[in-house]
Amino acid sequence: MNRLSSLACVSVLALVAACGSGSAEAPPPAPPPVAAQPAATADAGASDTADDADIAAYGKKYVDLVVELWPEAATSLGLHARDAELNDRSREGIDRAVAKQRAMLDELMQRFSSKPHASRSAFTDLVILEHALTVDIKRTEALRPHETRPDFYTEPLNAIFYVMARDFAPGPERARSALERIEKLPQQVQSAKANLKNPSRIATQIGIESAEGAKTFLDEQAALILKELPGEKARINTAVRAAKDAYAGYVTWLKKDLLPRSNGQFASGKALFEFLTHEDYFLNENSDEIHAMGKRLFDETQQKLTETARRIDPQAKKWSDVVARVKGHHPTMADLLPSYRREVARARKFLVDKDVVPFPAGDELEVVETPTFKRNTTQAAYDIPPPFDPPGAKGFFYVTPAEASWPKKRQEEWLRENDHGDQVDTAVHEAYPGHHLQLSFARLHPSIIRKVTGPSIFSEGWGLYSEELMAELGYYTDEERLMQLVWTLVRAARVIIDVGLHTRGMTYEEAVKILTDEVHLERPLAQNEVKRYTESPTQPLSYLIGRERIFAMRERMRARDGARFSLKAFHSEVLTRGTVAPGLLEREIFGD
Template sequence: MSFTIAAHSESPTEQFQKVSDEYFDQVYFPHQPTSGTVAGYHQYDTKLEDFSRASVDAEVFALNNFEQRVSAIPAASLDQGTRGDRAMVLGGIHSRLLTLRTIRPWAKNADEYSGTCANAAFTLMERKFAPADDRLRSLIAREKQMPALIAQAHVNLQNPPRIFTEIAIEQVPGIIRFFQNDVPAAFKDASDPALKSEFAQTNAAVIAALNNYLAWLKTDLLPRSNGDFRIGADTFSKKLQYDEMVDLPLPRLLEIGYADLHKNQQHFAEVAKELEPGKTPREVLEELGSQHPAPDQLIPAFTATFTSLLDFIRSHHIVTIPSEVRPVVEETPPFMRATTQASMDSPGPYETRATTSYFNVTLPDPSMTPPQIEGYMHSFNVGTVISTSVHEAYPGHYVQYLYSLKAPSRVRKILSATTNVEGWAHYTEQMMLDNGYGQPGEGAKDARESKFFRLGQLQDALLRNARFIVGIQMHTGNMTYDQAVEFFQKEGYQPKETAEVEAKRGAGDPTYLYYTLGKLEIMKLRSDLINKQGKSFSLQNFHDEFLSQGFPPIKIVREALLGDDSPAL
């Protein structure tokens, strides 16, 4: 008797789904376990990142293996959506390899170590996805690994850039207070005495390790922090290609950035003249800055914007809002305050229990003098409060998060291009006002306030324009840190306090041009669709379809919505 065994042949799509799943489960999350917790994969809750050279080498080896396996699946054999997923996974692998082997934050950035400890704890505190005792048990497991992680910095950080060490020195005291005060308070409902006793020991050990780390940073590392934070033109271009699928030459990108900067400066001058004909744009900017809430009213001021934004979005058919649940506005966690003024923190796509989103707002530091507080609060004026609410919540990041829950694949639930994410949120700031929000009776109480709203939007746009130019110029050696601070003030219309934060961020986040870059790509896509669809074009349909793609590079969205691979810019 003979048997015929039917050969099982996986389709290229099945092959890709298998290898991409293995990539996430064997490399991506095991080496970034805090991201696993955020995503909702709680098998990673007891794990902590490992920055040892052995771990870095092992990750590089695994990434190279998966790069070969994904590349072996021909793109032409896949449908449009899966072809986009393949490009995203390959881009993510190439970007991670570039980070580990060339940019090397594990060897240059002291804040990676202390910040990772804080973030690993915060992700277990922030959302009550499990009973307090269970989450505390996971925290103890992570805390046991933190002194060794911090000790690894002594081995890896040999000649880091001075600015990175200075940022870490600025951040660590807040992280120490975070472990002293916030972490124990978050687990006050834990009931197991043995667990609480063990936590007291592990938490004390983390605090001691952080105190020793701070002393080492100040007395040992800072004096020998003479390295270069700049990644250079070649690495910058590769990072942009891998992360965003943007391959324009840097000189051309600078032309685009300066053109948009000057366009927004001119618009600001025109609105300022309408508002105050006898004053210069700078004087009007100062007047705008002075119109801000008191620091203790800042969080209520943001919360109060939600109703008018939602009413406008629905009545003007801007975008479909998938949920009635609103985000919670709260103060930014301590370890994030040095480099961010506002952010949206939403749960991961696979988090099923604790699904609250938090709109984080950074209040003035208590150590600031009254003039410093006033300067800081100029960034939260009546116009930028609206612009920031649009960006972070409606219809910006929070609405993006609601759509991410329905993304078409696991790849698009986990991976995202920042030009899409931040580009969308920045695009909505201008789009909402262009469509009538902020007019008298539509969010503004009178014509004067309406103009202040537009100036606030333009001030935020100029901030992103400055990031665009500073990122390229600093990292290609054409602008110093001090010149970057000055550029944010002079050309980006920012107060000195904000300018300093922004220049620091640019040192470690070279491609933070993605706000303006993504916005311009989305505006071109919209224009191209209007030209193609004519009178049948619907703004709401465009926005709904855009967000339903997940958050791949805009090039992939263009192919899905336009059916071609025409230039994104």
């Protein structure tokens, strides 16, 4: 969850050995944790709950299906029964998974063909589960990632990383699971060559970049595994060599065979796009209305940028000129991670002092380097602690360093994108009161359905809401506010570009041009942004549209509560209910 990578987050502990302990500065004492008891609040006065147990049972059945079909996702959730297995990405495996999902959806719809006798929170769970199955089936059948996304076959590297990243089991046990997964990687590459048909040229380029990172990643994992299994050196070397050879061959095949014939379209099309906004995000607006909202907020943010820039330099002709100077205030390569750690600790202390958000028990966060195979699409990101891991499991905030092998010009460009103001904003969005705080609460919710789902319109909407909340609370200097507004402008541009790419015929270069010419991002960063947008229809718009929905919910609660309203009470209300689309969350809170 971040500025550049997709919603599916990756654990990031494999590089800790290379970058030190990775610990953030010691946080100040937290206020007493708020107990996560959403059901009691939501169901005040509810009496007809006869179907609650059946709904919960279907949640358990869905979790069992996840473990069966997607062991990689299961590991990331903290379900470790199949940690040595990888997803079946063969055509037969994909078809089998869709068939099993459809069978469960049919059974669910038949069981609850009439209005369920359920508490408000259980009814929300039922709606979440029905829509999760419906949306996932539609995504697989319409987007066909196994046929159109070459990087679909580097995703197993995440699963290896998940196993080694967290101390959920003894080191040797986790290392054996990771080794068995490495031994299965060549089969994944074979599935790729059999399945991939006519991806877009951009998708194949993304796949090449991702697969090129496999060698370094596997070497790093081999060292970690060997440390835990010193008697398995020969087996480790054989497995890693075979996996590296497979991905090296994959890169060659992608470049020489698939790339020349990659003439497919990345656009999802209007019908699928609006299906996703309605069924996954519970939005009523159509794509044109969403586009208009993005354009309005883009223009409003431009005006705020101009006003803030003039406070910094009354003589400046354009806000972008002030931003260019502010970007020169950046850390050295050596201080990049330590400076992020300082900003994470500062944001948390500010919130403790202001007492406007609750804090969960066992709050812990580390800042570490991004794994090599994710660096081509990631600047800074947050990785949620697995929801089924013990309550005290820590979160990881990861940062992509400037590489010593890069030319000096590229190093400077990257550091300028990690200037002080950007770091302040990123720490707020990813850590406090953003993703880390929100998702640390979400994983405490008792509903297993909510543990395995979570639309980005709330999680990313909350991250952007957090940025604006800190502005309301007076956290930023003018320079820091300027950079925070730049990223608000990026999120507004995302709405325009997301709708444009997938429903209006916008090209990749046209999208990059918006980010370079109107938002004034450096071209490499703009290119990474748009690469992601092409593969994730509706996710880019989730930040700003989600923020607007959360603000609207806050105003509704203010109107309801009058003089009794408090920010902390509102934040406690929404944070303790899990990651639920605001439109659906509002129904649960207000009893719509």
